[in-house]
Amino acid sequence: MSVLVYTENWDGKFKKLSFELVSYAKGVAEMLGTKTTVVSIGNVDEAELAKLGNYGASKILKVEGDNLSSLDNQVFTGIISQAAIKENASVVILSHNNTGKAIAPRLAVKLNAALASGLGKLPLSVDPFTVNKKVFSGKAFADVVLSSDVKVLTLAQNSFELIENGGAAVIETFDAEVGQVKTKVKDIQKQTGKILLNDAEIVVSGGRGMKSPDNWGTIEELAELLEAATACSRPVSDEGWRPHNEHTGQTGKIIAPNLYIAAGISGAIQHLAGVSSSKCIVAINTDKDAPIFEAADYGIVGDALKVLPEFINAVKEIKAK
């Protein structure tokens, strides 16, 4: 028996999300009294792979190949399922990001496994295997019992603490059968030099209360100062003031940063569904009855256009100290 984790790599590198996954898998493995194996697909060097040992991986199966640099859902599902069978995995864990969402459901079918997705905490029990997950976009929680022999779980990003334990992993080359790649990538367009919204520990977000796209300079200045990502509410992206990939909310991005600063956002229930897992929410809004204040930890009733520049000055002062 074992717990198997799949972590993707970004141009041959892992990131915090990868270490969260391994830390989580190690926790599940301890509950089951077993060990954690990682399967890595694509070209990653040994030094990078070795980092995963520190978070609890006992073994790493590496599957390399130049045709594995971009995702083909069927090919990746095939490789991970072969690894799960080889390792006799009873639980397979992936991220609840776009890659995990693409593969996990396919993998669940292939392994005759039940799937529980978007988890933030360790299982409540392993016999019966019970997890607690958010439902109705965070408006409720459910205890879900997975009755299959194998279980597939996906972990929400930024929801599980990293646990370093100084361990070392055995790295093996895994000769998996790679199926036919049917998804052909014609072009890749990457954001460069910006902190990604899903990775960010701090997010500065603007709503219609910012009044005009011309006023986004202060949002960007504050974000840069705090090494934060920028985000926006749905009306702002619908108006074309900001790109769609900045829209946080139920149908946009669901994020869980340590600090979410909502400037001029009223906090419609759909917006809160995307940000309510943030550890700390700051709201700046002219309307004292705006629903954002019910979700916020700290609030200022005031015009975001006046408050943000003062916020920036105050941050500069503490940075100078």
Place this chain on the structure above:
Amino acid sequence: MKIAVCLGNVPDTTTKVKFVDGATLDKAGIQWIINPWDELALTRAIELKEDAGNAVNSVTAITVGGKDSEPTIRKALAIGADDAIRVDAEPADAFAVASELAEVIKGKDFDIIMCGIESSDYNGSAVGGMLAEILDLPSVSAVSKMNISGNEIELDREIDGGKEVVTVQTPFVAVVQKGIAKEPRIAAMRGIMMARKKPLDVVPSTGISANAEFKSFGLPQPKAPCKMVDPANVAELVSLLQNEAKVL
């Protein structure tokens, strides 16, 4: 070319959910809608059909649900789907829904099968991928743009920190997200009248059982009240974030 769009019937996104004995959703007073991502998928499917440059012959809306989900599938017909299929089964979990959908879709020669990336009720992000695996078809997920050129489909797929332009041959499953269509289409009166005459097939459940059981439900703990800071003293807020919340 034939397109199928899989639709979920979910509570309106503004619903304050309640549960009976912490075990089942209290359906009293709930407005039911097409799951928002599925509605965007349907909108894009209809746009593709309307563009005469694409040889799209039909858009079929498919749902798994009891008789009470019929208004939702009728709405899909009113928006512009040509015909609809309802599998007469209560949606127990993602696997059961995907299995029921696969049974209906098998042998119908759909070229593109579209699903939303998530449902706003159980947030599983699972049905589309499971369906593709059961049908042994390629799938592309997080699709934010889709165009047809011959029997090759060109898609934008969102990745961490950007997007990829990918192509795939039909038949395949497209799991779509925000961006695939600008705004969901709203049914016009003419469409609502026409929808009454469009075919809606009701097919029996195959009785495939779920493998995840939603045992109990609970509501989040009420949050501590928001600490208000004087707008004349923004520095105090920054100091609280640094020293009390310890997030700066």
